[in-house]
Amino acid sequence: MTTTTSNFTAPAVSGGDTELADVGYTDPMKALRRAGLDVRPLPLAADDSAQGLRRAVGQREVPLLFHQLTDSWPARRTWQPEALRRSHGEREVTALMDLPGDGVLYPKDQSAYERTLPLSRFIDAMTSADGTSPCYLAYQRAAELFDTRDCDFAGLLGSRREQGSDTRVWIGSRGTRSMLHSDLKDNLFCQVSGHKTVTLLSWKDSKAAYPFCDNLVNSQVDVAHPDVARFPRLSHVTFYSGTVGPGDIVYIPRGWWHDIRARTASVSVNHWFGPPQSLSEYLALLVRLGPPYWRRTVSDFVRQGLLGRREETRFFFSPPSTGRRLYQALRTRNFNHDNDPST
Structure with a gap:
């Protein structure tokens, strides 16, 4: 597989997004480099097409960033925050509100942050949050909220899509974080609106992820605040990190550790598929x-x-x-x- 690894520059913000560098956001690439760790840009796909994506999935060698691969999806229009306010604003949703802005673990059980409110009120909160108390409508099955025909995973993956697939929606303010963790299945992470930073670590380096003793798929490491003294194996591995914008897809092979955090208010959708790790x-x-x-x-x-x-x-x-x-x-x-x- 041919990839390029030239220096990655965060895309310019447009269309009303707030500045990328803002309260409640620490850039993982900069933080990892300040700690003296090896961090490189996300590998770029040589072929930004559905055919290129299917080849990458078939080889399952490395994660790849595909630019603007979903620009033709209706979701790029219909799942924008203001469009969702108009089409689904009265629908009640259960979201996580006033989340902590730092730390790997929640101070309280996740249920303590759950609130039920109209989607329009949630969108007001997500667009006004300053990043220190993020809010997240996350891990929602897309079919339970929206018309999933607006995101064409069948066109991207063909027959591979049907092998135990699951599609989830993530809508939140800047400062929302899915801390470093590993999934059992291949994953397409797709940015619909706004910007997020994706940071990756190979499954073969799982010991350097320092999983929690009670949970092998959740890491104790905060990539925005790496503690090399506490986690010395970090010095011997390579991270990959970069910012994704509207229309971009990151293919994350099963098992690869990934940390995803919002630089701006954003809407994302991800799609798990294929056979799981054994x-x-x-x-x-x-x-x-x-x-x-x-x-x-x-x-x-x-x-x-x-x-x-x-x-x-x-x-x-x-x-x-x-x-x-x-x-x-x-x-x-x-x-x-x-x-x-x-x-």
């Missing part, structure tokens, strides 16, 4: 991580699996603990059972 791959990582992870996994297998005790959700839309996922895998043969997308 249970054996996660068990191999668990073995490499060592005894603290083994002990916590066994404990959660008993408490949250066998005994069915509830666990807190303090990492953004946190999947179940590794112990509970292993319990479900033994019962259903599906490591992704409780977190879906889409099994």
